[in-house]
């Protein structure tokens with residue numbers, strides 16, 4: 324008997340382990356709810372709600388083939404050991420996972436256990452991330468090869484087994500706190516495929532123009548991240564569908580479609596980024612917990628301020644656009660890239676806090692939490708990854724650029740609903756009478772800014788410059804680039820002159 328272990332790959336289509344196992348005989352399809360993972364500090368009830376929705380659909384889809392998904396609660400080795408005592412398991416099939424340090428240790432333990440029991444354990448690639456990659460020089464070609472491979476077809480039928488599938492436990496049964504999400508994406512493979520089709524056929528037309536502002540991003544971005552993160556959709560399916568759509572649009576004589584092609588090209592490049600970042604964690608799992616460039620160790624640690632982190636996490640910094648983004652994230656589990664970067668910039672530069680604790684808070688809030696992307700982006704936005712450009716976002720300028728009328732702010736920070744537009748990004752500048760008319764006393768109904776951005780900007784710039792000036796930093800940064808760099812020259816960036824409080828710091832490393 325072949326055991327297929329579903330992890331972050333909750334789908335039927337393009338599931339190579341399932342297809343390969345089914346060619347060899349009867350299949351026991353298994354999902355393990357692992358207490359050590361679901362009670363870890365990067366896991367949240369909203370993740371379980373999404374996962375369990377995917378599991379329900381997968382169970383039904385597999386049942387239609389003949390054998391429903393079996394669900395067990397327990398640590399992986401324990402559960403597998405019990406099943407191996409009851410069933411003649413010849414081999415375990417799974418996808419390679421680039422997860423957190425816990426799942427990394429878990430996979431090693433399962434490999435050791437399987438070897439000891441004489442059970443072969445086949446781990447097949449899940450995306451463009453290459454295990455034991457010898458050098459980044461060949462990564463791009465390997466990614467292309469993987470994306471061009473035919474998608475694995477689901478088996479036509481699975482022989483039924485006399486095994487109790489077991490319940491899919493509720494959050495309460497797993498002793499998880501209640502899920503407080505207000506708006507949620509529908510889970511599962513059907514919703515994933517529908518979202519992909521809807522994006523490629525309609526919503527992607529203005530993707531490159533819609534992705535920066537939270538006013539347009541909810542509709543204009545693909546919204547595929549949660550499906551990719553939990554594997555309801557394979558990256559190969561997305562890449563191939565995107566390329567087919569590009570080919571289709573290229574054949575249309577209408578020059579108006581050139582913009583759409585540009586939008587899809589911008590989208591496709593992000594599908595490379597998906598694996599580019601995960602590859603870094605695959606190659607260096609410790610970057611979940613420590614700076615990629617060790618020269619930055621000690622830069623912020625002594626300034627740990629739980630009260631400031633708590634205000635940031637609650638959406639009560641006194642900077643309306645930052646607070647609106649945080650509250651929107653808390654309620655929906657999603658945020659567009661720029662706003663994610665701004666939240667990290669604020670906590671890392673304005674509040675001068677180490678990325679680790681805020682990173683766990685964000686991991687619990689993103690419905691699409693993908694450790695490889697998350698920790699690399701977190702470090703990149705906090706300036707500890709050796710990236711060439713360090714960007715300190717100005718929270719007022721971001722609001723003015725991306726929410727000029729304050730529509731997004733008013734929706735998510737209702738205390739400010741009646742503040743005049745001229746003051747919506749800087750309500751503390753409104754005089755007392757104006758505050759009374761707006762029904763919002765700053766400092767009582769909505770906080771005063773918890774930090775002065777201009778002063779924080781100067782402090783951050785000086786601290787970073789001091790570390791960069793050390794010769795050993797340059798040596799380390801070069802080594803990091805050699806190990807993790809994309810090998811693609813970054814496109815030249817237009818330089819703008821920014822002044823006063825509208826200034827945004829960018830340092831070329």
Ligand SMILES: Cc1cc2nc3c(=O)[nH]c(=O)nc-3n(C[C@H](O)[C@H](O)[C@H](O)COP(=O)(O)OP(=O)(O)OC[C@H]3O[C@@H](n4cnc5c(N)ncnc54)[C@H](O)[C@@H]3O)c2cc1C
Pocket residue numbers: 534544545546547548549551552590593594596597598600658659660661663664667689691692693694696697698700701704
């Ligand atoms: C601090 C920080 C943490 C992040 N954490 C995560 C995370 O845990 N999970 C996650 O999927 N994305 C993460 N991102 C990247 C990005 O913000 C999201 O992928 C994107 O907003 C998801 O929405 P979408 O699917 O509509 O994206 P689209 O813009 O439609 O992009 C399509 C897909 O491309 C990939 N992608 C897009 N942007 C990036 C990027 N900058 N880096 C790597 N891959 C990208 C994702 O898989 C995404 O689903 C993070 C970004 C930052 C700044």
